[in-house]
Amino acid sequence: MSANLFDKVWNLHKVGVLPSGRDQLYISLHLVHEVTSPQAFAMLGERGLPVASPGRSFATCDHIVPTDDQTRPFGDPQAEAMMAALEANVAASGIKFFGLDSGRQGIVHVIGPELGLTQPGMTIACGDSHTATHGAFGAIAFGIGTSQVRDLLATQTLAMDRPRVRRITAHGKLGKGVGAKDLILFILSRLGVEGGLGYAYEYAGSAVRSLGMEERMTLCNMSIEGGARAGYVSPDDTTFEYLRGRPYAPAAGDWDRALAFWRSIASADDASFDDEVVLDGSSIEPMVTWGINPGQGVGISQSMPRLAELPSERREGALAAYAHMGFVEGDRIAGKKVDVAFIGSCTNGRIGDLRAAAAVAKGRKVAKGLRALVVPGSMQVEAQARKEGLDEIFREAGFEFRHAGCSMCLAMNPDKLVGRQLCASSSNRNFIGRQGSASGRTLLMSPAMVAAAAVSGEVADARSL
Amino acid sequence: MASDNFLRARVSGRARPLRGDDVDTDRIIPARYMKGISFEGLGENVFRDARFDEAGKPREHSFNDKRFDGASVLIVNRNFGCGSSREHAPQALARAGVAALVGESFAEIFAGNCVSLGLPAAVVSAADARDLQDMVEADPTLSLELDIEKRELRAGGRTFPLTMPESHRKALVTGLWDSTAELLPGAAAARALEAGLPYLSWARAVP
Numbered sequence: 001m002s003a004n005l006f007d008k009v010w011n012l013h014k015v016g017v018l019p020s021g022r023d024q025l026y027i028s029l030h031l032v033h034e035v036t037s038p039q040a041f042a043m044l045g046e047r048g049l050p051v052a053s054p055g056r057s058f059a060t061c062d063h064i065v066p067t068d069d070q071t072r073p074f075g076d077p078q079a080e081a082m083m084a085a086l087e088a089n090v091a092a093s094g095i096k097f098f099g100l101d102s103g104r105q106g107i108v109h110v111i112g113p114e115l116g117l118t119q120p121g122m123t124i125a126c127g128d129s130h131t132a133t134h135g136a137f138g139a140i141a142f143g144i145g146t147s148q149v150r151d152l153l154a155t156q157t158l159a160m161d162r163p164r165v166r167r168i169t170a171h172g173k174l175g176k177g178v179g180a181k182d183l184i185l186f187i188l189s190r191l192g193v194e195g196g197l198g199y200a201y202e203y204a205g206s207a208v209r210s211l212g213m214e215e216r217m218t219l220c221n222m223s224i225e226g227g228a229r230a231g232y233v234s235p236d237d238t239t240f241e242y243l244r245g246r247p248y249a250p251a252a253g254d255w256d257r258a259l260a261f262w263r264s265i266a267s268a269d270d271a272s273f274d275d276e277v278v279l280d281g282s283s284i285e286p287m288v289t290w291g292i293n294p295g296q297g298v299g300i301s302q303s304m305p306r307l308a309e310l311p312s313e314r315r316e317g318a319l320a321a322y323a324h325m326g327f328v329e330g331d332r333i334a335g336k337k338v339d340v341a342f343i344g345s346c347t348n349g350r351i352g353d354l355r356a357a358a359a360v361a362k363g364r365k366v367a368k369g370l371r372a373l374v375v376p377g378s379m380q381v382e383a384q385a386r387k388e389g390l391d392e393i394f395r396e397a398g399f400e401f402r403h404a405g406c407s408m409c410l411a412m413n414p415d416k417l418v419g420r421q422l423c424a425s426s427s428n429r430n431f432i433g434r435q436g437s438a439s440g441r442t443l444l445m446s447p448a449m450v451a452a453a454a455v456s457g458e459v460a461d462a463r464s465l
Numbered sequence: 466m467a468s469d470n471f472l473r474a475r476v477s478g479r480a481r482p483l484r485g486d487d488v489d490t491d492r493i494i495p496a497r498y499m500k501g502i503s504f505e506g507l508g509e510n511v512f513r514d515a516r517f518d519e520a521g522k523p524r525e526h527s528f529n530d531k532r533f534d535g536a537s538v539l540i541v542n543r544n545f546g547c548g549s550s551r552e553h554a555p556q557a558l559a560r561a562g563v564a565a566l567v568g569e570s571f572a573e574i575f576a577g578n579c580v581s582l583g584l585p586a587a588v589v590s591a592a593d594a595r596d597l598q599d600m601v602e603a604d605p606t607l608s609l610e611l612d613i614e615k616r617e618l619r620a621g622g623r624t625f626p627l628t629m630p631e632s633h634r635k636a637l638v639t640g641l642w643d644s645t646a647e648l649l650p651g652a653a654a655a656r657a658l659e660a661g662l663p664y665l666s667w668a669r670a671v672p
Contacts, residue, residue, distance in 0.1 A: 012662070015655045020636040024651045026658050028665075036551065038502035047645070052652065053659075055668075064500065078500035085502045115671075119664055129550040129574060143550035143574055147581030147644065155648045157655050161632050163573075193487055194544035197573060227544065229573050247671045254667035261663045293487050293547070313543070317486050410549075412496045419519075431491040431548060438495075438514035 004271040005234050006165045006200050009140050012265075013123045015157055022159040028122035028139075030152050031108045032059035032095065034086040035412065036127030040149035041089040051093040053156040058117060059090045060098040062107045063412045067375050067402035070100055079413065093153075106378020106404045109133035109346040113217060114380055116246025120235040120262040125152060130346045130428065132223040135232030136216035137239055138266060140200070142230045163229065164274035166199045170207035172282035177463035179356075180215035181348060181426070181446035183207065184222045185287035185297045191277065192314070193295040196228030199275065202267060203233050207281025213242040214352040221347045222428050225294040234267040288333045288459055289430050289444040291321030296430075297444065298333055300461045306330045324432055325441050326420075334459050336443070339421040341372040341454035342435075343399075343447050345409040348426035349377025351384050353447040357426075358390045360451035360462055366398030367457030373400045373415065375407040397455065411436025424453035471640030473583050476565040477610040478537035480620075482598035483527045488541065489548035490575065494557040507553055508560025528561065532605040540597045541568035546575025546586075555579045565611050567618060567627070569594045580633045583642045585613055587627040597625070614638045 003011075015024040037059075044051070051057070064079040074080040090097040098104040098111060105111070109130055112118040120138035125131060129143035144158065151158055168187060201223050203216075211219065216233045223231025233239075240259060243249040250258035285299040296318065298304060304322075306329045307315050322329060327336075343349075343357050354374065366372045374394045376382035382404055385391055391401040408415040409427035416436025417423055423435055423442050430442035443459065452462035498510040516526045523529045539558065545568045546554060555578045558566070565585045579586040589597070600621050601607050609620040611627065613634055618625040636642040659665065 013658070015651050015658050018632075018641075018647050018651070019639070020641050020647060021632040022636075024648060024655070026655050026662075028662070035499060039504055039552075042503065043645075049645075055670075063496075076500075081502055082500065122664060127550060127552075129548065131550075145550055145552035145555075145574060145578035145581055147552060147578065151644050151648055154645050155652055155655060156659070157648050157651060159632075159644045159647055161630055193547055194570060194572075197544070197570060224548075224574075227547065227572065248669070250664075250667040251669065257663070258667055293489070313486075320485065410491075410496045412500060429489075429491065429548060431489045433495050433514045434491045436497065438519055 001272040002268045002270050004165055004202060004273060005138055005232065005265055005267040006140060006202065008265045009121055009123065010162055018159055020159065022161055024157050025123060025160045026157050027125045027152055028056065029117055029124045030057040031112055031124070031126035032057055033063060033108050033128065034061045034082045035063045036146050037089065037149055038082065038085040039146050040153060043150045044153050049154045051095065051153045054094040056156055057095045059086060059095050060105050060108055060111055061086060061100070063406045063410065065100065065405040066414050067405045067407045070403060103379050106381065107346045107349060107406055109221065110349060110377035110381065113137065114378060116243055116249035119243065120239060121265040125158060129224045130221050132231045133217050133221040133346055135220040135223070135230055136213060138232055138235035138262070140230055140232065143224060163198055163200045165202060166275040166277060167202045167204055167273040168277045169205035170279050170281040171205050172207055172280050173210065174207050174281050174284060177448065178284055178286060179446055180211055180218040182284055182287045183281065184219050185289065185294065185444065186284045188222065188226050188295040189297045190279070191226055193225060193293045194227045196223065196226040199228045201228045201231040202273065203231060205281065208233060209236065212352065213238060214350045218347055222294065225428060235262050286446060286449050286461060286463065288449065290325065290327055290333050291318065292324050292430055292432050293317065294428065294430060294444060296321055300334055304329060304331050304333055334461065336422065336459045338424045338453045338458055339370060340417060340423040341370060341450050342408045342423055342425040342427065343373065343450050344375030344377065344407050345427040346377065347428040348447045349375060349381065351381050353426065354381065354385050354390050357447040357451040358393045360448050360465060361397040361399065361455060362393050364397055364455040366454050370454060370457055372398060372454040373402060373408060375402045376404050378404045399454065408435050410434060424450045424459065426450045471583065471643065473585055473637040473642065474614040475610065475612055476538065476585060477608060478564065479535060479606065480538035480540050480601040480609050481527050481533040481536035482540045482601050484542060484598060486543040487547055488545050490546055490551050490554040491548055493546065493554040494551065499551060499553045504553065504556040507557035511557040511561040535562070537562055537564040538609050538611065539563045539566045540594060540601065541566060542594055543569040543591065545571050547572040550574045552578045552581070555582050555584055559584055567594065567597065576633065580636055580642050581644060583637065585611065585629070585637055587611060587613070587618065587629050589618065589625050589627060593625045
């Protein structure tokens with residue numbers, strides 16, 4: 001038995017043990033955005049502390065940026081104030097900032113990998129729960145609160161309890177038209193939204209190995225939805241090839257040394273884990289959520305569960321979900337009429353996601369009366385999509401093709417649901433009110449499935465179009 | 466830093482029951498109320514959409530229930546605080562008068578954020594959480610005493626065992642929950658560790 005990646009990377013970054021018993025953990029990369037950092041910079045200022053390692057922090061703006069008219073000042077004075085605070089804070093502390101004029105702005109979890117900042121063997125933190133995305137590269141990455149952003153700015157370290165590590169092995173091969181989003185929604189439907197409390201997840205097995213980097217990011221991204229603060233995939237040649245040539249990736253002269261290090265921190269075949277879960281990837285079909293947490297999902301051909309079929313501890317939650325969604329137990333999820341289709345977010349706003357959606361949209365039309373949005377995850381994704389003509393395919397079909405940002409995933413910007421609208425969404429959370437309307441309703445699914453819903457006007461199996 | 470002001474070994478007061486599993490941070494503080502550069506004013510909007518309908522009319526909700534005005538302990542169920550890492554969630558609760566939480570389980574980032582604010586999030590069994598909710602529902606004047614040091618909660622003549630991660634318990638009872646203060650003495654050791662990290666040798670500035 002040998003150490004798993006998590007233990008190797010943790011030990012490499014452990015500074016010592018703190019008086020509270022927590023470990024002091026050095027953080028390789030701190031990603032900063034406008035929502036969770038202004039209070040942290042203010043607290044630092046109140047204590048008269050400087051930013052310890054400005055070179056290890058990188059900032060961008062994503063949550064509040066409008067995805068249509070980005071002229072400054074923004075129409076929303078609160079958004080403008082947050083943007084101005086971020087600009088002032090990074091300028092004063094010497095932190096590199098990818099703003100709207102950089103050509104590299106985007107959702108923080110899209111640009112880190114895209115720029116090659118995210119690398120295997122690192123510890124990565126950001127004031128955002130979807131930081132686990134970066135685990136796709138074999139990094140330990142987790143979301144932190146604002147007081148911890150303060151800790152990180154002040155010391156480049158965090159006070160952390162080491163979690164246990166659970167390996168989730170997906171054997172077999174995912175079917176055609178089934179991808180990482182379906183795999184993670186399936187895992188969440190099995191292990192529940194609290195099943196990962198106290199754990200970091202290592203995703204393994206042939207169904208995971210065969211995923212490209214963008215899909216691995218989708219998989220790791222939603223670890224927090226299962227209660228696991230971190231999720232990762234041990235790095236391999238797919239990882240290394242993705243990194244080669246990216247702006248912050250090791251230069252040619254450093255490449256071999258980097259490769260040797262990256263290989264050294266991978267989990268070996270005989271690595272040990274605190275817990276193991278095994279599932280069959282080939283049995284999974286496209287998944288759709290029917291409820292108000294991401295664990296409430298079913299395959300597209302299945303019916304929504306009857307309360308009596310559910311384990312007793314899940315019944316109350318299902319009851320609340322049906323009440324909010326206006327669905328009836330035992331009904332099919334396929335055929336539910338959709339009002340809005342949203343393609344984007346840190347989960348599914350990358351070029352591969354846009355390509356998959358465009359393949360469905362091509363030559364078809366968005367259903368009458370339905371609003372459909374495509375929001376690239378970054379300026380670079382947007383530029384690539386334009387280069388490939390995807391923007392034209394989407395516009396031809398009747399989608400809005402917008403600028404990079406978090407958009408309707410969490411509605412801290414003008415993109416919001418209205419009233420009880422039902423939204424087919426490639427994002428990560430179907431919580432009540434998440435998409436900006438207290439009575440709005442969200443169905444989580446893959447980008448191809450969202451596109452299928454958009455052109456069908458109802459939840460539909462993208463594979464049969 | 467570990468002055469008496471920071472000690473959180475004991476919290477006592479009346480309690481408010483808030484029933485339901487998987488209560489997420491979007492419900493605790495909807496994102497549209499997080500627009501701002503400070504945490505000021507969050508308390509007024511705690512559970513905003515659960516407390517008021519879209520026309521602003523109050524709904525039936527624990528935080529609208531006058532019987533629990535002034536309660537300082539919030540009694541919840543399973544996986545409370547799941548979802549986002551927003552510290553705005555415990556900030557909103559604290560600003561709405563919550564000084565401690567008791568529940569069957571808490572999402573990890575949320576529980577850590579609570580400790581960062583010196584707010585105990587104590588775990589009891591599922592049955593005890595429901596019993597406590599029933600007890601304060603029946604008698605909103607009932608006073609609870611959380612003894613973090615001894616890991617127990619006393620209420621209505623009963624004693625309930627409490628758990629929480631040992632590091633959280635220690636931080637609260639010794640006043641070390643201000644993590645920046647706890648981390649700063651390790652700065653030199655962090656620098657030394659940093660100097661030996663392989664990937665920093667190939668890190669470069671990009672224009």
